[in-house]
Amino acid sequence: MRTAQDDLTGRARLRDAAIECFAAQGFDESLRAIAARAGVSAGLVRHHFGSKEMLRAECDATVLQRYRTLKTESINADPASLFAQLPASREAGILLVYILRSVRDGGAAGREFLEHMVAEALEFSMDAVARGLVVPSRDEEARVRHLVRQSVGGLIVQLAMHPDTQLDDFQGVIEQFYADSMLPTLELYSEGLFTDRTYLDEYLAYVAGTNNPPAGLAGEQLPR
Amino acid sequence: MRTAQDDLTGRARLRDAAIECFAAQGFDESLRAIAARAGVSAGLVRHHFGSKEMLRAECDATVLQRYRTLKTESINADPASLFAQLPASREAGILLVYILRSVRDGGAAGREFLEHMVAEALEFSMDAVARGLVVPSRDEEARVRHLVRQSVGGLIVQLAMHPDTQLDDFQGVIEQFYADSMLPTLELYSEGLFTDRTYLDEYLAYVAGTNNPPAGLAGEQLPR
DNA sequence: TAGGAGACTACTCGCATGTATAGCCATGGG
DNA sequence: CCCATGGCTATACATGCGAGTAGTCTCCTA
Known part of the structure; x- marks a missing residue:
């Protein structure tokens, strides 16, 4: 038919x-x-x-399917950007904006997109840890969820600050976003932010005092 | 009148x-x-x-004014959260959600809110650096803009994933967000993500090769 | 060549919204 | 006492929306 x-x-x-x-x-x-x-x-x-x-x-x-295709076609290993310079073409830019809008507006589609990205990033991250490129986390999934949420959210904010961007110019906005974020991201990923581990250790001690182990704290979201 | x-x-x-x-x-x-x-x-x-x-x-x-009042009333110094546990009351929760929606939808109000937060965070960050709590950045403003954008964006995504949250339950969602994000954030801020500085150094060398000094790269956004 | 299936359009309907108009009515100063 | 001011309501209007209906046109086939 x-x-x-x-x-x-x-x-x-x-x-x-x-x-x-x-x-x-x-x-x-x-x-x-x-x-x-x-x-x-x-x-x-x-x-x-x-x-x-x-x-x-x-x-x-359609967008999800094309996004998957685009991802599997271009296998690159740049841990600096979880999006792996997606908007290389106009078509890819449209897909990315569509996905950002889906997440932004909530709903089933946005949640599905986000979960897809989390699964991708988790696989990628665990591989990077195994290869010794990335420090291990006490809760890999929580870290990945956090990083994906922050990255997608950052792009959504950037998109919101340029509401009159045409679809053809969108690559430029994304490139500007990466240019603005590259140095802070690399600094943060390479050198951290705090000068000592006091806050982390205090939090770990606090969590150890409760009956909630850190690993099981951030698995599923709130049950609506 | x-x-x-x-x-x-x-x-x-x-x-x-x-x-x-x-x-x-x-x-x-x-x-x-x-x-x-x-x-x-x-x-x-x-x-x-x-x-x-x-x-x-x-x-x-009105929201901006109340937000300012709330901020100046409760002066706390917790560098782990740039929002300083804002939603302590129902009223504050409503303000935060309103601000998040403003940023999310773009427009002048959202941009104003964001710039206000950036200015606050910049002042706070430079003080923390001066006191030796936070490692210095090669571009303080770029780092602050990045962190604010990511934090606000992360909250926007969290909000989008719980679209049916009532205004009274919103504090719970925010607390859940902080509970989920606390460990990854503290890990990232204390221990970084990469095991070595290769990516950062390569980027710094690349930037040094251009006529754009890193400090002047991320000042103003795209001129619409 | 006749016929039918499906792509496609013009038109209409009910509905929700922001805006505009006219008027009610309680209060308070002369 | 009285009536004018202004908070407030009821109602109407114009517009744009998604959805529905009926019909035209164009192939493809028997």
């Missing part, structure tokens, strides 16, 4: 236009604007997808 | 209700919902504020 062939028809144009509109303007962008970008009428969305919600779901799935 | 006395009338109730609604539901919350929370009619918003935009502006100013 619905094969990969008809991805050349208006259905695919509509889906791709929706992804670009959602990335550029947010998920509240109207169906009429999406249809206009695709060069079709608004009613065609209903004809092909049934509702805006189902169009959104298909966009989510 | 409009003195501090009439803050006991419906005008203040409307403003406070708007702040709570904006924090709980976002800035797209309807005037009718805000008026309902305040126990007045929707038309009163126009009567007192002229438009929704001007109501929003007054909410922004």
Whole structure:
């Protein structure tokens, strides 16, 4: 019925236009604007997808799939950036902005994206620890969750501070973000922030005094 | 004309209700919902504020002022958290969520909040460096901007992952966030992440090769 | 060549929103 | 006493939205 062939028809144009509109303007962008970008009428969305919600779901799935493809294609090992210079092309930039907006707005799609990144980063991090590049943590997953949350959040803030960025200029904003963050990140990762271990040791002693071992403290999030 | 006395009338109730609604539901919350929370009619918003935009502006100013008051009241010196356990009360929790939403959605208010936090943190950080508690950075402002952006962003992501959090439960979510982040943060700040300085030194050598000194790299953001 | 399935459009409907208008009514100074 | 000021409400209006309906056009096939 619905094969990969008809991805050349208006259905695919509509889906791709929706992804670009959602990335550029947010998920509240109207169906009429999406249809206009695709060069079709608004009613065609209903004809092909049934509702805006189902169009959104298909966009989510498509973006996640393309993100996975892009990740597996470009295997690089730069521990300085958990995103591994994703926005190398306009297409990748759109994907990244779409994902950032998904996380920003919450919901199932954003949570799925985030969990995907955590799983990726956890695998990467444990490998880096095993190879002696990264110091071990008392709770690897908690550290990875923290780093991913902070990194994604930092990008979201950067995106929010440049709301009028066009999709084509977005690579520039990301590059500026990395340029701004590279030195502080490398300093922090290489030299830390505190001059002594007092705060850490005091916290470890405090935690050891409770019945909560540090390793089991930060596994799952709050159960809604 | 409009003195501090009439803050006991419906005008203040409307403003406070708007702040709570904006924090709980976002800035797209309807005037009718805000008026309902305040126990007045929707038309009163126009009567007192002229438009929704001007109501929003007054909410922004009020939140910023209360945030400043709260900050100057509670002077504490805990370098582990740049937010200094702000949400100690329900009122403070509402302020924090409002600020996070402002930054999240971009715009002038969010940028103002962020710049305010950067200025605070910069002052605090330079003092900590002078007292020998924190290692110096090659670009103090860039480091502070980075840390503030990451911290605020991390909270925004945490907030997005718990979209159905009530305003009263929000302190719990923040406490959970701190509980999850405390160990990774202290580890990172005390022990760093990399086992050696290779990446940092390579970057410093690379930057030294260009005409851009590291200190001047991350001052102002992109000129829109 | 006839016919039918599906891509696509024009138009409409109900709904929610921000804004605008007209008026009620309690209070307080003449 | 009286009436004007201003807080406040009820209602209407214009707009833009997603969703629904009916119909046209274009191939592909029997």
